[in-house]
Amino acid sequence: MKTPTSASPYIDDTPPGTIRVSVAEATKIGERALKKIGFSQEDAGIILGQLIDNALCGYPFTSLPRILAIANDPKTKAPRRPVRAVHETPVSAMLDGGNNVGYVAVYKAAEVAIEKAKANGFSIVGVHDSYYSGRNAYFVEKIVNAGFVTLHSACGQPHVVPPGGTRPALGTNPICIGFPSAKGPFILDMGTAALQWGEVQLHARIDAPLPDGVGVDRNGMPTRDAKEALLGGVLPFGGHKGFGLSLAMQTMGLLAGAARPNGNVQDYGFLFITFAPDLLMPGDQFAEQVARLMEAVKATPRKAGVDEIRIPSERAFRERERRRREGIVLQKKVVDALNAL
Amino acid sequence: MKTPTSASPYIDDTPPGTIRVSVAEATKIGERALKKIGFSQEDAGIILGQLIDNALCGYPFTSLPRILAIANDPKTKAPRRPVRAVHETPVSAMLDGGNNVGYVAVYKAAEVAIEKAKANGFSIVGVHDSYYSGRNAYFVEKIVNAGFVTLHSACGQPHVVPPGGTRPALGTNPICIGFPSAKGPFILDMGTAALQWGEVQLHARIDAPLPDGVGVDRNGMPTRDAKEALLGGVLPFGGHKGFGLSLAMQTMGLLAGAARPNGNVQDYGFLFITFAPDLLMPGDQFAEQVARLMEAVKATPRKAGVDEIRIPSERAFRERERRRREGIVLQKKVVDALNAL
Numbered sequence: 001m002k003t004p005t006s007a008s009p010y011i012d013d014t015p016p017g018t019i020r021v022s023v024a025e026a027t028k029i030g031e032r033a034l035k036k037i038g039f040s041q042e043d044a045g046i047i048l049g050q051l052i053d054n055a056l057c058g059y060p061f062t063s064l065p066r067i068l069a070i071a072n073d074p075k076t077k078a079p080r081r082p083v084r085a086v087h088e089t090p091v092s093a094m095l096d097g098g099n100n101v102g103y104v105a106v107y108k109a110a111e112v113a114i115e116k117a118k119a120n121g122f123s124i125v126g127v128h129d130s131y132y133s134g135r136n137a138y139f140v141e142k143i144v145n146a147g148f149v150t151l152h153s154a155c156g157q158p159h160v161v162p163p164g165g166t167r168p169a170l171g172t173n174p175i176c177i178g179f180p181s182a183k184g185p186f187i188l189d190m191g192t193a194a195l196q197w198g199e200v201q202l203h204a205r206i207d208a209p210l211p212d213g214v215g216v217d218r219n220g221m222p223t224r225d226a227k228e229a230l231l232g233g234v235l236p237f238g239g240h241k242g243f244g245l246s247l248a249m250q251t252m253g254l255l256a257g258a259a260r261p262n263g264n265v266q267d268y269g270f271l272f273i274t275f276a277p278d279l280l281m282p283g284d285q286f287a288e289q290v291a292r293l294m295e296a297v298k299a300t301p302r303k304a305g306v307d308e309i310r311i312p313s314e315r316a317f318r319e320r321e322r323r324r325r326e327g328i329v330l331q332k333k334v335v336d337a338l339n340a341l
Numbered sequence: 342m343k344t345p346t347s348a349s350p351y352i353d354d355t356p357p358g359t360i361r362v363s364v365a366e367a368t369k370i371g372e373r374a375l376k377k378i379g380f381s382q383e384d385a386g387i388i389l390g391q392l393i394d395n396a397l398c399g400y401p402f403t404s405l406p407r408i409l410a411i412a413n414d415p416k417t418k419a420p421r422r423p424v425r426a427v428h429e430t431p432v433s434a435m436l437d438g439g440n441n442v443g444y445v446a447v448y449k450a451a452e453v454a455i456e457k458a459k460a461n462g463f464s465i466v467g468v469h470d471s472y473y474s475g476r477n478a479y480f481v482e483k484i485v486n487a488g489f490v491t492l493h494s495a496c497g498q499p500h501v502v503p504p505g506g507t508r509p510a511l512g513t514n515p516i517c518i519g520f521p522s523a524k525g526p527f528i529l530d531m532g533t534a535a536l537q538w539g540e541v542q543l544h545a546r547i548d549a550p551l552p553d554g555v556g557v558d559r560n561g562m563p564t565r566d567a568k569e570a571l572l573g574g575v576l577p578f579g580g581h582k583g584f585g586l587s588l589a590m591q592t593m594g595l596l597a598g599a600a601r602p603n604g605n606v607q608d609y610g611f612l613f614i615t616f617a618p619d620l621l622m623p624g625d626q627f628a629e630q631v632a633r634l635m636e637a638v639k640a641t642p643r644k645a646g647v648d649e650i651r652i653p654s655e656r657a658f659r660e661r662e663r664r665r666r667e668g669i670v671l672q673k674k675v676v677d678a679l680n681a682l
Contacts, residue, residue, distance in 0.1 A: 087621060087622060089462075089620055091462070091463060091620065092462075092620035092621055094621045094622060121430070121432070121433075122432060122463055122465070124463070124616055124620050124621065126621055149596070151492070151614075161641075162638060162641055162650050163650075164643055164644055164647035164649075164650055164651075165641035165642065165643055165644070165647075165650055166641070166642045166643065166644055167641055167642045169637065169638045169641040169650075170638065175586075177589045179589075179592050186588075186589075186592060188585040188586065188588070188589045190582045190585055190586070220642075220644050237579050237580075237582055238578050238579025238580075238582065238583060239578075239579075240653075241531045241578055241579065241583075242579060242582075244529040244531055244653040245529065245531070247527075247529070247634075247638060247652070247653070248518045248520075248527075248529045250634060251520050251527060251631055251634060254627060254630045254631060254634065255490070255618060255621045255622065255627060256621070257621070257622065259630050259633075265630050265633045265634040265637055266634065266637055273492075273614065273616070275465055275614070277596060279430055279432065279433035279465050280428060280433055280435045280465065280467055280596045280597070280598070281428060281435060281596065281598065286595060286596060289595045289600050289606050290592055290595060292600075292606045293588075293591060293592060293595065293606040293607065296510065296606055296607060297503060297510045297511065297588060300502075300503055300506035300507070300508055300510040301506065301507045301508045301561075302505055302506055302507065303505055303506070303507055303561050306505035306506075308505075309503050309504075309505055309506055309510075310505075311588070312581075312585040312588070
């Protein structure tokens with residue numbers, strides 16, 4: 001099996017052991033599986049909205065296979081309550097996620113963020129007592145398509161070892177920022193860890209070595225053995241700066257109520273800070289300028305052999321156009337496992 | 342002369358060629374110089390507020406020596422107008438910086454950010470037609486001390502070469518995020534370039550080699566020669582992720598009106614997104630949790646030989662306490678040059 005990499009994790013054709021299905025077929029497979037493990041029709045629809053989009057955007061490992069991970073998570077088996085606001089103002093809400101999976105709870109937080117920003121030009125919405133929210137750009141694109149700029153932070157339980165440390169202290173804590181643009185959204189979606197935790201798990205499962213400078217073992221010593229890294233942790237990306245960003249995202253999570261469920265300040269929290277560009281300048285003028293900035297950066301003279309200066313999210317959106325026509329590639333093993341649920 | 346590094350640029354004692362002065366003495370030297378090059382008493386006071394704080398926090402190169410850089414900047418010699426709002430709502434303002442140096446214009450933007458956030462719990466304030474704002478943490482600490490969380494972005498003219506490119510396309514574009522905490526502010530202040538541009542200039546001036554992986558020459562090829570890098574540029578920190586963050590900060594700058602003065606989308610813009618924690622939870626409870634998070638991260642077990650897991654801004658604030666008692670160390674050459682203005 002090919003080593004997955006975060007740069008280009010998608011499977012380009014239909015190799016042995018995979019099948020190509022339409023969006024409708026993939027949705028049907030996923031819906032049946034999610035309902036089988038206890039999700040309502042509504043929740044299954046919300047979860048699949050993202051899982052299918054992830055596959056279309058070229059991230060097959062964060063698509064239908066995640067249903068198997070959700071099925072195995074002890075939190076999925078624990079009782080859940082409807083998502084509800086525990087504190088609310090016209091421009092803000094802290095939501096109790098009610099132990100709903102992040103795909104659902106964070107989706108609902110994004111909806112509240114849009115609704116409040118539509119009414120007031122600004123909103124800040126957090127959600128806690130949730131887990132596993134998937135691909136942040138999915139939520140952020142929704143908010144950007146409603147006309148807003150948004151900053152979305154997520155944080156979780158410790159997997160990231162601070163510089164100089166031997167044990168994890170921070171989540172892999174992504175930061176995601178989205179802007180409307182005249183030529184389609186500009187979305188930056190990046191983990192602050194050197195590698196996503198799901199990728200470490202995947203490397204361990206398929207026995208693939210980790211890239212250099214990513215993993216540490218239980219004594220904080222560098223390792224390329226993914227199984228050792230599962231017992232240790234991963235480093236932040238970019239040294240002290242990545243550590244600082246990760247810590248800032250963990251702090252944002254506190255504003256989302258991360259510590260409410262268990263008093264634990266190193267736990268899950270998801271925050272959206274959203275505002276209308278027209279608080280500062282006409283929205284269409286801003287969108288036009290963003291498009292011009294992207295063009296200017298893409299027009300940077302390139303080194304020999306470099307085809308293109310690539311803007312974050314550009315490849316994913318191009319993939320999506322293509323895969324909408326050509327269909328989604330799934331691993332047969334995954335489909336069989338989903339059908340066996 | 343010692344090679345400056347961004348990790349610990351301060352001079353620990355009073356080596357030959359330096360003098361130790363009190364805050365009052367340093368202020369007097371700076372005030373005279375700033376008034377001599379055309380600043381009002383009020384503006385000189387604002388500028389020195391930061392320059393002295395930078396020295397106290399252990400950043401001597403961003404302290405009084407900057408007055409020499411300001412004096413030599415063609416923008417300082419060009420006419421300036423008072424900072425004024427070109428668009429304003431109760432929660433937002435886009436300010437025309439009137440070609441005032443950033444030390445002044447961004448300070449005034451921070452004041453507006455505080456005032457509007459006090460009235461409404463939230464504010465978004467940008468300023469353009471300005472340059473050179475110095476140390477972002479200075480402004481952010483002011484806002485945090487007023488009880489708010491703030492995200493401050495700054496962007497400028499191109500010095501940073503995108504991955505795969507041969508010419509600069511983005512500014513060194515810092516991101517600064519500040520949170521109140523029960524044990525003093527937590528402030529992350531980081532450039533998205535591998536090295537600040539001012540440090541490249543300094544390395545060139547004193548003929549010190551750049552660290553590896555920082556500079557590129559005018560053909561985009563790696564170089565450790567700072568003079569070559571001045572003609573080329575620097576790389577983003579942390580590869581594609583740092584590039585993405587830099588691009589996001591440049592986009593934030595558009596919201597601050599970066600393109601207004603000259604229609605240039607790759608120019609200076611400074612933005613503050615500010616809000617009260619109590620939009621989500623009681624402010625003192627949040628500050629308490631931030632302090633607990635910092636303690637938990639600092640308590641991470643450490644590798645042999647590592648004294649401490651250091652939190653961003655921690656060292657600077659400790660330095661400040663010490664230097665308030667012990668005074669500021671200045672280079673005699675700098676003092677002579679200031680007195681000769």
